[in-house]
Amino acid sequence: MRRGDPSGVHQARVACRRLRAVLVSFRPLLDETATGPLADEIQWLARSLGAARDEFVVHERLRLLLDQEPPDLVVGPVSDRLATTYGDRVHVPGVLLSQRYRDLRAGLDGLVTEVPWTALAEGPADEVLPEGLRRQWTRLRKRYAAVVDDPHDDVALHGLRKAAKRFRYTAEAVEPVVGKPARRSVRAATRLTEHLGERQDTVASRAQLVALAGAAAAAGEPTFTYGRLHAREERRADELDAGLADVWERLTGPARRSTC
Numbered sequence: 001m002r003r004g005d006p007s008g009v010h011q012a013r014v015a016c017r018r019l020r021a022v023l024v025s026f027r028p029l030l031d032e033t034a035t036g037p038l039a040d041e042i043q044w045l046a047r048s049l050g051a052a053r054d055e056f057v058v059h060e061r062l063r064l065l066l067d068q069e070p071p072d073l074v075v076g077p078v079s080d081r082l083a084t085t086y087g088d089r090v091h092v093p094g095v096l097l098s099q100r101y102r103d104l105r106a107g108l109d110g111l112v113t114e115v116p117w118t119a120l121a122e123g124p125a126d127e128v129l130p131e132g133l134r135r136q137w138t139r140l141r142k143r144y145a146a147v148v149d150d151p152h153d154d155v156a157l158h159g160l161r162k163a164a165k166r167f168r169y170t171a172e173a174v175e176p177v178v179g180k181p182a183r184r185s186v187r188a189a190t191r192l193t194e195h196l197g198e199r200q201d202t203v204a205s206r207a208q209l210v211a212l213a214g215a216a217a218a219a220g221e222p223t224f225t226y227g228r229l230h231a232r233e234e235r236r237a238d239e240l241d242a243g244l245a246d247v248w249e250r251l252t253g254p255a256r257r258s259t260c
Contacts, residue, residue, distance in 0.1 A: 031116035059086035184254035
Protein backbone atom coordinates (compact mmCIF):
# COMPACT_ATOMS: atom_id res chain seq x y z
CA MET A 1 0.00 0.00 0.00
CA ARG A 2 2.78 2.44 0.89
CA ARG A 3 4.45 1.74 -2.49
CA GLY A 4 1.25 2.76 -4.26
CA ASP A 5 0.46 -0.77 -5.40
CA PRO A 6 -3.26 -0.72 -6.33
CA SER A 7 -3.78 -4.25 -4.98
CA GLY A 8 -2.25 -3.20 -1.66
CA VAL A 9 -4.64 -0.26 -1.33
CA HIS A 10 -7.57 -2.50 -2.29
CA GLN A 11 -6.68 -5.15 0.28
CA ALA A 12 -6.25 -2.49 2.97
CA ARG A 13 -9.76 -1.21 2.28
CA VAL A 14 -11.13 -4.76 2.39
CA ALA A 15 -9.40 -5.29 5.73
CA CYS A 16 -10.98 -2.09 7.06
CA ARG A 17 -14.43 -3.20 5.93
CA ARG A 18 -14.01 -6.64 7.50
CA LEU A 19 -12.80 -5.19 10.78
CA ARG A 20 -15.62 -2.69 10.99
CA ALA A 21 -18.25 -5.26 9.99
CA VAL A 22 -17.19 -7.51 12.87
CA LEU A 23 -17.13 -4.68 15.43
CA VAL A 24 -20.57 -3.43 14.33
CA SER A 25 -22.28 -6.79 13.74
CA PHE A 26 -21.20 -8.22 17.09
CA ARG A 27 -21.57 -5.00 19.07
CA PRO A 28 -23.52 -6.64 21.94
CA LEU A 29 -20.59 -9.00 22.58
CA LEU A 30 -18.01 -6.23 22.97
CA ASP A 31 -17.74 -3.19 25.20
CA GLU A 32 -18.82 -0.42 22.86
CA THR A 33 -16.95 2.25 24.78
CA ALA A 34 -13.78 0.52 23.55
CA THR A 35 -14.88 -0.65 20.10
CA GLY A 36 -17.14 2.24 19.02
CA PRO A 37 -14.34 4.82 18.60
CA LEU A 38 -12.20 2.21 16.81
CA ALA A 39 -15.02 1.43 14.38
CA ASP A 40 -15.31 5.15 13.60
CA GLU A 41 -11.58 5.44 13.00
CA ILE A 42 -11.56 2.37 10.75
CA GLN A 43 -14.30 4.01 8.69
CA TRP A 44 -12.21 7.19 8.48
CA LEU A 45 -9.20 5.23 7.20
CA ALA A 46 -11.25 3.34 4.61
CA ARG A 47 -12.68 6.60 3.28
CA SER A 48 -9.25 8.20 3.21
CA LEU A 49 -7.96 5.36 1.04
CA GLY A 50 -11.09 5.32 -1.10
CA ALA A 51 -10.38 8.26 -3.39
CA ALA A 52 -7.00 6.88 -4.48
CA ARG A 53 -8.37 3.41 -5.17
CA ASP A 54 -11.54 4.65 -6.91
CA GLU A 55 -9.53 6.83 -9.28
CA PHE A 56 -7.41 3.84 -10.30
CA VAL A 57 -10.49 1.65 -10.87
CA VAL A 58 -12.15 4.28 -13.05
CA HIS A 59 -8.99 4.71 -15.11
CA GLU A 60 -8.71 0.96 -15.70
CA ARG A 61 -12.38 0.72 -16.66
CA LEU A 62 -12.20 3.64 -19.08
CA ARG A 63 -9.03 2.28 -20.70
CA LEU A 64 -10.76 -1.07 -21.26
CA LEU A 65 -13.83 0.60 -22.73
CA LEU A 66 -11.65 2.67 -25.03
CA ASP A 67 -9.71 -0.39 -26.18
CA GLN A 68 -13.01 -2.00 -27.19
CA GLU A 69 -14.02 0.94 -29.38
CA PRO A 70 -13.57 0.66 -33.18
CA PRO A 71 -10.48 2.73 -34.04
CA ASP A 72 -12.40 4.95 -36.46
CA LEU A 73 -14.74 5.97 -33.63
CA VAL A 74 -11.97 7.11 -31.29
CA VAL A 75 -11.91 10.77 -32.24
CA GLY A 76 -9.27 13.00 -30.70
CA PRO A 77 -6.48 12.33 -28.16
CA VAL A 78 -8.71 10.37 -25.78
CA SER A 79 -6.06 7.90 -24.65
CA ASP A 80 -3.57 10.68 -23.96
CA ARG A 81 -6.13 12.58 -21.90
CA LEU A 82 -6.84 9.50 -19.80
CA ALA A 83 -3.13 8.98 -19.19
CA THR A 84 -2.46 12.58 -18.18
CA THR A 85 -5.59 12.76 -16.02
CA TYR A 86 -5.04 9.60 -14.00
CA GLY A 87 -1.40 8.56 -14.30
CA ASP A 88 -0.22 4.99 -13.79
CA ARG A 89 -0.04 4.56 -10.03
CA VAL A 90 -2.19 5.06 -6.97
CA HIS A 91 -1.29 8.12 -4.93
CA VAL A 92 -1.43 6.95 -1.34
CA PRO A 93 -2.81 9.65 0.96
CA GLY A 94 -0.63 11.18 3.63
CA VAL A 95 -2.88 9.81 6.38
CA LEU A 96 -0.56 6.80 6.60
CA LEU A 97 2.06 9.11 8.08
CA SER A 98 -0.34 10.75 10.53
CA GLN A 99 -0.54 10.36 14.29
CA ARG A 100 -4.21 9.49 13.87
CA TYR A 101 -3.29 6.42 11.80
CA ARG A 102 -0.64 5.37 14.32
CA ASP A 103 -3.18 5.72 17.13
CA LEU A 104 -5.61 3.52 15.23
CA ARG A 105 -2.97 0.83 14.77
CA ALA A 106 -2.14 0.97 18.48
CA GLY A 107 -5.83 0.75 19.38
CA LEU A 108 -6.30 -2.34 17.23
CA ASP A 109 -3.20 -3.96 18.76
CA GLY A 110 -4.67 -3.32 22.19
CA LEU A 111 -8.03 -4.76 21.17
CA VAL A 112 -6.39 -8.00 20.09
CA THR A 113 -4.26 -8.19 23.25
CA GLU A 114 -7.19 -7.71 25.60
CA VAL A 115 -10.61 -8.20 24.01
CA PRO A 116 -13.29 -6.21 25.92
CA TRP A 117 -15.95 -8.94 26.07
CA THR A 118 -19.37 -8.27 27.59
CA ALA A 119 -21.32 -10.72 29.77
CA LEU A 120 -23.32 -11.81 26.71
CA ALA A 121 -20.13 -13.26 25.22
CA GLU A 122 -20.16 -15.90 27.95
CA GLY A 123 -23.03 -17.65 26.13
CA PRO A 124 -22.63 -20.57 23.68
CA ALA A 125 -21.18 -19.47 20.35
CA ASP A 126 -23.89 -21.25 18.34
CA GLU A 127 -26.49 -19.13 20.13
CA VAL A 128 -24.93 -15.69 20.35
CA LEU A 129 -23.03 -15.43 17.04
CA PRO A 130 -25.90 -16.11 14.57
CA GLU A 131 -27.82 -13.20 16.10
CA GLY A 132 -25.30 -10.78 14.59
CA LEU A 133 -25.86 -12.33 11.18
CA ARG A 134 -29.64 -12.13 11.60
CA ARG A 135 -29.39 -8.40 12.27
CA GLN A 136 -27.35 -7.86 9.13
CA TRP A 137 -29.80 -9.94 7.07
CA THR A 138 -32.67 -7.74 8.31
CA ARG A 139 -30.69 -4.63 7.38
CA LEU A 140 -29.90 -6.04 3.94
CA ARG A 141 -33.55 -6.89 3.23
CA LYS A 142 -34.58 -3.33 4.10
CA ARG A 143 -31.98 -1.95 1.70
CA TYR A 144 -33.26 -4.25 -1.03
CA ALA A 145 -36.85 -3.12 -0.42
CA ALA A 146 -35.72 0.47 -0.99
CA VAL A 147 -34.19 -0.56 -4.33
CA VAL A 148 -37.38 -2.35 -5.38
CA ASP A 149 -39.24 0.93 -4.86
CA ASP A 150 -36.84 2.68 -7.27
CA PRO A 151 -34.64 0.18 -9.16
CA HIS A 152 -32.52 2.89 -10.82
CA ASP A 153 -31.75 4.94 -7.70
CA ASP A 154 -27.95 5.16 -7.54
CA VAL A 155 -27.94 6.06 -3.85
CA ALA A 156 -30.25 3.18 -2.87
CA LEU A 157 -28.20 0.72 -4.92
CA HIS A 158 -24.99 1.90 -3.29
CA GLY A 159 -26.61 1.47 0.13
CA LEU A 160 -27.63 -2.06 -0.84
CA ARG A 161 -24.07 -2.82 -1.87
CA LYS A 162 -22.66 -1.66 1.47
CA ALA A 163 -25.24 -3.72 3.36
CA ALA A 164 -24.42 -6.78 1.23
CA LYS A 165 -20.73 -6.41 2.02
CA ARG A 166 -21.39 -6.24 5.73
CA PHE A 167 -23.65 -9.28 5.57
CA ARG A 168 -20.96 -11.16 3.63
CA TYR A 169 -18.19 -10.33 6.09
CA THR A 170 -20.41 -11.22 9.05
CA ALA A 171 -21.27 -14.55 7.41
CA GLU A 172 -17.54 -15.22 6.99
CA ALA A 173 -17.01 -14.56 10.68
CA VAL A 174 -19.72 -16.99 11.82
CA GLU A 175 -18.86 -19.72 9.30
CA PRO A 176 -16.86 -21.81 11.83
CA VAL A 177 -20.01 -22.01 13.96
CA VAL A 178 -22.85 -22.05 11.39
CA GLY A 179 -21.04 -24.20 8.82
CA LYS A 180 -22.28 -24.92 5.31
CA PRO A 181 -25.28 -22.52 5.32
CA ALA A 182 -22.94 -19.63 6.13
CA ARG A 183 -20.52 -20.69 3.37
CA ARG A 184 -23.40 -20.67 0.90
CA SER A 185 -24.44 -17.25 2.12
CA VAL A 186 -20.89 -15.98 1.62
CA ARG A 187 -20.82 -17.23 -1.98
CA ALA A 188 -24.25 -15.79 -2.80
CA ALA A 189 -23.47 -12.47 -1.10
CA THR A 190 -20.18 -12.28 -3.02
CA ARG A 191 -22.09 -12.58 -6.29
CA LEU A 192 -24.41 -9.79 -5.17
CA THR A 193 -21.57 -7.48 -4.12
CA GLU A 194 -19.74 -8.08 -7.41
CA HIS A 195 -22.92 -7.36 -9.38
CA LEU A 196 -23.54 -4.15 -7.45
CA GLY A 197 -19.86 -3.27 -7.56
CA GLU A 198 -19.87 -3.17 -11.34
CA ARG A 199 -23.08 -1.13 -11.21
CA GLN A 200 -21.34 1.39 -8.95
CA ASP A 201 -18.35 1.43 -11.30
CA THR A 202 -20.64 2.60 -14.11
CA VAL A 203 -21.84 5.45 -11.89
CA ALA A 204 -18.28 6.57 -11.21
CA SER A 205 -17.15 6.18 -14.82
CA ARG A 206 -20.09 8.16 -16.18
CA ALA A 207 -19.36 11.04 -13.83
CA GLN A 208 -15.72 10.99 -14.90
CA LEU A 209 -16.65 10.86 -18.58
CA VAL A 210 -18.72 14.02 -18.21
CA ALA A 211 -15.76 15.74 -16.54
CA LEU A 212 -13.33 14.48 -19.18
CA ALA A 213 -15.60 15.67 -21.98
CA GLY A 214 -15.79 19.11 -20.36
CA ALA A 215 -12.00 19.32 -20.09
CA ALA A 216 -11.61 18.13 -23.69
CA ALA A 217 -14.09 20.72 -24.95
CA ALA A 218 -12.28 23.47 -23.07
CA ALA A 219 -9.05 22.39 -24.78
CA GLY A 220 -10.68 22.41 -28.22
CA GLU A 221 -10.70 18.60 -28.53
CA PRO A 222 -13.56 16.47 -29.90
CA THR A 223 -15.94 15.01 -27.31
CA PHE A 224 -17.67 12.43 -29.53
CA THR A 225 -15.91 9.39 -28.07
CA TYR A 226 -16.63 10.37 -24.47
CA GLY A 227 -20.33 10.48 -25.35
CA ARG A 228 -20.15 7.00 -26.88
CA LEU A 229 -18.46 5.58 -23.80
CA HIS A 230 -21.03 7.27 -21.56
CA ALA A 231 -23.88 5.72 -23.53
CA ARG A 232 -22.27 2.28 -23.27
CA GLU A 233 -21.98 2.64 -19.50
CA GLU A 234 -25.62 3.74 -19.27
CA ARG A 235 -26.63 0.64 -21.21
CA ARG A 236 -24.51 -1.60 -18.97
CA ALA A 237 -26.09 -0.08 -15.85
CA ASP A 238 -29.55 -0.83 -17.27
CA GLU A 239 -28.52 -4.45 -17.94
CA LEU A 240 -27.24 -4.84 -14.38
CA ASP A 241 -30.41 -3.33 -12.96
CA ALA A 242 -32.50 -5.78 -14.98
CA GLY A 243 -30.50 -8.73 -13.65
CA LEU A 244 -30.48 -7.72 -9.99
CA ALA A 245 -33.63 -9.62 -8.99
CA ASP A 246 -32.14 -12.94 -10.17
CA VAL A 247 -28.93 -12.36 -8.21
CA TRP A 248 -30.96 -11.44 -5.14
CA GLU A 249 -33.08 -14.60 -5.37
CA ARG A 250 -29.94 -16.73 -5.31
CA LEU A 251 -29.02 -15.13 -1.98
CA THR A 252 -32.34 -15.37 -0.13
CA GLY A 253 -32.38 -19.17 0.31
CA PRO A 254 -28.86 -19.54 1.72
CA ALA A 255 -29.30 -16.41 3.84
CA ARG A 256 -32.48 -17.69 5.43
CA ARG A 257 -30.89 -21.03 6.26
CA SER A 258 -27.79 -19.45 7.77
CA THR A 259 -29.80 -17.08 9.99
CA CYS A 260 -32.31 -19.63 11.32
